[in-house]
Amino acid sequence: ETGVTQSPTHLIKTRGQQVTLRCSSQSGHNTVSWYQQALGQGPQFIFQYYREEENGRGNFPPRFSGLQFPNYSSELNVNALELDDSALYLCASSLGYGDITDTQYFGPGTRLTVL
Amino acid sequence: DAKTTQPNSMESNEEEPVHLPCNHSTISGTDYIHWYRQLPSQGPEYVIHGLTSNVNNRMASLAIAEDRKSSTLILHRATLRDAAVYYCILKNTGNQFYFGTGTSLTVIP
Numbered sequence: 001e002t003g004v005t006q007s008p009t010h011l012i013k014t015r016g017q018q019v020t021l022r023c024s025s026q027s028g029h030n031t032v033s034w035y036q037q038a039l040g041q042g043p044q045f046i047f048q049y050y051r052e053e054e055n056g057r058g059n060f061p062p063r064f065s066g067l068q069f070p071n072y073s074s075e076l077n078v079n080a081l082e083l084d085d086s087a088l089y090l091c092a093s094s095l096g097y098g099d100i101t102d103t104q105y106f107g108p109g110t111r112l113t114v115l
Numbered sequence: 116d117a118k119t120t121q122p123n124s125m126e127s128n129e130e131e132p133v134h135l136p137c138n139h140s141t142i143s144g145t146d147y148i149h150w151y152r153q154l155p156s157q158g159p160e161y162v163i164h165g166l167t168s169n170v171n172n173r174m175a176s177l178a179i180a181e182d183r184k185s186s187t188l189i190l191h192r193a194t195l196r197d198a199a200v201y202y203c204i205l206k207n208t209g210n211q212f213y214f215g216t217g218t219s220l221t222v223i224p
Contacts, residue, residue, distance in 0.1 A: 004158075033212070042202060042214030043159065056211055090158050102206060103149070106158030 004093050004107035012113045013081050021076040021110045023091030031055070031096030032074040033104060034066060037088040049074055050096045078112075086114045119203045124219040127193045135188040135218055137203030142183050147206045150177065150188045152199040153217070159202065162188065198222045 005024045013019050025032050031050045035043035045058035049068035063079040072093070078085055088111050092104035120138040127133040139148065147166050151159040163170055163177045165186070170177040176189040190197055202217040 035214075040216075042200075042216050043212075045211045045213065048211070058211065092158070102212075103161050103164065104159075104212060105161065108156075109158050 004091060004105055006089075006091050006107040006110050008110060009108070010111045010113075012115065014115050015081055015083060017081050017114075018077065018079045019081060019112060021078075021089050021091075021112070023074045023076070023093075023107060025072045025074065025091075025093030026105050029093035029095055029105070030072050031094045031102070032068055032072065033092045033094070034074070034076045035090040035092065036060070036085075037090055037109070039087075043090055046076070055096075081114045083114050086112060088112075118213075119205060119215050121201075121203055121215060121218045123216065124221065126221045126223060127190075128223050129195060130192050133190040133193045133197070133220065135190075135201050135203075135220065136185065137187070138185045139203070139205055140184045142205055143207060145207050148177065148179060148183075148186050149204040149206050149212070150175070151202045151204065151214075152197075153202070154196075154199045159214075162201070164206075193220075193222045195222050195224060 004026050007022045033048040034046040037043040046060050047057040048055045052068045065077045068074045088109040090109045092106045094102050094104045149164040150162040152162050153159045163175050165177045178187045200217040200219050202214050204212050
């Protein structure tokens, strides 16, 4: 069974640029959630995708957007990068409505640095 | 979003039990209590979850108060590999996990 994978591992961008982060969900999972984790803080929920549709969103501006593909992999896109976007971005997959507790399985994250 | 309160940090000696507390006084009847941990430079890892009854698995035990306003994660014999940040999270029928700042556990050899 393959776990959740994310790419790239690290990324450096400059302010104003755009970035795309990728996530492959665990086999059999149809739901993907994205989180932002600033240094020393707990992860903050960005949004969730279930069967290619956005299924809930946290308190993040519209320049944070996402996609989920038919194979349930996902992308997180961030436009007009700001210095405060520097963080670890985590992807988690789950069974979604197939699991009432929605236990989430996290990838190792992508470390984004905005200069 | 329901809130949880945890101590910022705790220490334990290796091979001794560790009790990590969590207060969740605003819990509703349908909220599941989840615990995750995050080892350094890794994504969070599922530990255990429960609703009303105490739960055991190979990693830990979860003790839930009768009124469900608090819970305790129990690591029966702490090892150096258990050093991590432990998050207590309430999950309802919605689709969002809300992480607090968690408890940073230090295990002393």
